[in-house]
Amino acid sequence: MKTASGPWMATRASERALGRIGLYAALALAMFFAFFPIYWMLVTSLRPNAEVFAFPPTLLPQTLTLEHYANFIKNPQLLVYLGNSVLVATTTALGSLIISVYAAYSFSKFRYTGRRALMFLVLSAQMFPQALLLISLYLMFSELKMLDTYAVLVLSFTTFTLPLCIWMLKGYFDHIPTDLIEAAKIDGAGQMQIIHRILVPIVRPALVATGIFAFMRGWNDFIYALTLVGKSKQTLPPGLVLTYIGEFQSQWADMMAASLLVSLPLVIAFILFQRQIVSGLTAGAVKG
Amino acid sequence: MNAKQLTRSLIAAGLLMGSVACGGQAAAPAPAAATKAPAPPTVAAPAEFTFTGWAINEGASKDVVTGYMKAYGASKNAVIKEQPYPFGEELNQLVLQASGGSAQGAAQLDIAWLATMAATGKLKDLSAYAKDRGYTQAGLLSGQIKGVQYGLPWTTGSIGLAANKQLLDAAGVTSMPKTVAEFEAALLKIKKSNPDVIPYAGMTAAAQLKDILFWIWTFGGTVIDDKGNVTLGDAGSVAALEWYKSLLDRGLMNKEMDRFTARQLFSQGKVAFYDDAIVMKGIVTKDSPVKNLGDLIVPVARPVLKEGDAPQALLWGHIVVVFEGKNADAAAQWAQHLTSDLGTTTNYFEKLALPPTTDAALKADLVKKDTFTSDWSSKITASAKANPFALYAASARMESILTERVNAYLVGSVPTAKAALDKAAADITPLLK
Missing domain, CATH: 3.40.190.10 (Periplasmic binding protein-like II)
Known part of the structure; x- marks a missing residue:
């Protein structure tokens, strides 16, 4: 039976098609903003120096070269910075995870006086401009004769990673039924056994997400790593600037090649753990 | 002010306050x-x-x-x-x-x-x-x-003016401009002769707009007078800034030009005039595709407003x-x-x-x-001449205020040069103490 729904259906179909086009256009725009800087880094790192500053610039390189990647590998000081970054970021991630697991468990599963105040106090550390905290931390570490040590970097980075780590893990712990903990207690498990043998395996995805967040903080920091330690203990971000940017130099192609290379560990970590990261980050987002 | 500048300013301001207080x-x-x-x-x-x-x-x-x-x-x-x-x-x-x-x-x-x-x-x-x-x-x-x-x-x-003689010759600029009027005429000739060449790669990126100082001096401004008063907003500084923006508006300068970019473009033979420190020769000739660029670079006394004035440069x-x-x-x-x-x-x-x-x-x-x-x-x-802010402890902040206001006028967010420089003077004055 023919009805008046024909034109109506056609309108709906065209609206859906338009909606899809709009969606794809928005996605394409978002992709452009996300990936164009990476594309530009890549092509800059593959161009010879003369072409990097060619005016007007071209989207595609006219000549390809790997000399900037070779320059990174041949520079022993950059490998020192790389080693420092691995050491400091890994220690920061591990330290942050260890402390935040216990803190988050406490905030999530115990009720005591001052708990909420303490939770917000921890969070408030995130609310100060880090540049201002740097001054007070520098003066404090200077008094303690701790400047120019790896410990000073790990302590500083952990200061900034802990609040978010604790809140991320608390969100995950909140979803674990208290009955499970009660059952473990009835079976004779102590608090440490409950945390280590029951809860930690359950919250593994959140631990991965949190650990990577803390690792990134240590890996990417510039100003603390520049200020608190000397050249021998500096990490990659200040090391790269120190090596490539100055009053009379701007080796952008070398800088882009080095930046891409040092981003690889994080990219690989994301690819390997993407499932855990997504589930870890979304845990606690919806009240179940 | 971008995030990096803000961070630097916060650190510098905090430290200075701390050192003064303690x-x-x-x-x-x-x-x-x-x-x-x-x-x-x-x-x-x-x-x-x-x-x-x-x-x-x-x-x-x-x-x-x-x-x-x-x-x-x-x-x-x-x-x-x-x-x-x-x-x-x-x-x-x-x-x-x-x-x-x-x-x-x-x-x-x-x-x-x-x-x-x-x-x-x-x-x-x-x-x-x-x-x-x-x-x-x-x-x-x-x-x-x-x-x-x-x-x-x-x-x-x-920090002074350098020129690529080959580009000037090609445009028919046979002698170095001595006055601002001659300089402007030379820039127009260069633009007409080869539109791909930037006639004057003057600094227009916010971070390096301190270069406006020597143009302010050229136009008779003083920035800070002998009595220690900020004179930004006077006739000389306003005329200098209006003239500088007119170069930009007429395509004789490029937007967002910083020293590194200017050097690279000069090195490639794409810039006729630009300002740099004396060490520029070694930097621009390194990896330059222009043969004998070193022989083509000419130091130029900054054009003056009227004959008899002293050419201006920043120590x-x-x-x-x-x-x-x-x-x-x-x-x-x-x-x-x-x-x-x-x-x-x-x-x-x-x-x-x-x-x-x-x-x-x-x-x-x-x-x-x-x-x-x-x-x-x-x-x-x-x-x-020395940077007039260099005598003051808050020199970095003072310079940053000037460059922000100059940039605001160049990008059109402040309607007049007078308004931009008056605001700069008002913000810099308390920092003189």
Whole structure:
């Protein structure tokens, strides 16, 4: 039976098609903003120096070269910075995870006086401009004769990673039924056994997400790593600037090649753990 | 102000407030007459101290300067530890170290940073080390604050105008412009002759708009007058800024031009005129696709508003300061050697084209025969003036305020040059105290 729904259906179909086009256009725009800087880094790192500053610039390189990647590998000081970054970021991630697991468990599963105040106090550390905290931390570490040590970097980075780590893990712990903990207690498990043998395996995805967040903080920091330690203990971000940017130099192609290379560990970590990261980050987002 | 500038300003402001609050006496060092300064004491070897600077880690200068450090250390039985910072970060780092009490040894400074560092009260008076070493008067002045010799001059030059003669010839510009009107006419000719060439790569990126200073002077402005009043917003400064924007509006300059980009474009033969420090020749000729670019570069006396005016340029240079504390005398002797030893300073010039600061080095054959340097010195450096903000502890913030307001006018967010400069004057005035 023919009805008046024909034109109506056609309108709906065209609206859906338009909606899809709009969606794809928005996605394409978002992709452009996300990936164009990476594309530009890549092509800059593959161009010879003369072409990097060619005016007007071209989207595609006219000549390809790997000399900037070779320059990174041949520079022993950059490998020192790389080693420092691995050491400091890994220690920061591990330290942050260890402390935040216990803190988050406490905030999530115990009720005591001052708990909420303490939770917000921890969070408030995130609310100060880090540049201002740097001054007070520098003066404090200077008094303690701790400047120019790896410990000073790990302590500083952990200061900034802990609040978010604790809140991320608390969100995950909140979803674990208290009955499970009660059952473990009835079976004779102590608090440490409950945390280590029951809860930690359950919250593994959140631990991965949190650990990577803390690792990134240590890996990417510039100003603390520049200020608190000397050249021998500096990490990659200040090391790269120190090596490539100055009053009379701007080796952008070398800088882009080095930046891409040092981003690889994080990219690989994301690819390997993407499932855990997504589930870890979304845990606690919806009240179940 | 971008995030990085904001961060720097926060650090600098916080540190200065802290140092003033915690050490009022230290913030106002007592002037000392150079003639009454004690003779340098003998230093017991071996002495260990730090040398902080960007030259010890930057491109061409790295091997040269670290070589001097090693040679000096071996000959004097001293241990000089390297403490490199990127050029753009060093001032904040040194102020932080001085405030935290960990600054020590010697440090390379841009001359524009001296007042800020002197305000920390941690710099050693180097008058005794400056005596009888043959430093030029201009060099010595670049290291003084209120008559105290805090810095020994390492290199003294200027930021001036350079031209690519080949591009000028091609456009039919047969003589160097002497007045602003001639300069403008030359730029128009170049634009007409080859639209792909940027006639004047004047600084238009916010971070480097301090270059407006020499144009303000050219148009009769003073920025800060003899009585210490900020005069931005006067007829000269307004005319300079309006003229500068008109170059941009007419396509004679490019938007968002910074020094690095200007150098690269000049190096590729795409820029006819631009402003840079005297060391520009070595930088732009390196990896340049233009054959014999070095022979085509001409230092140009900045065009004046009317004939008879003095060409304007900004004094530029590096000094070496020493922090009070352990082994300060050893560090001062190193600073003295680095900046005045004849062999070291002429070698420094030979390797990096950075002009020396002693009469003996300037008279050395190597330096005298360098026609580019002597041309630049006579045409540009001879009449160069110090940054008017450089005398004040908050100089970095003052300069930043000026560049922000100038940028606001250039990008059109402030309607008139007068409004932009009046606002800059109002914001800078409280910082003079």
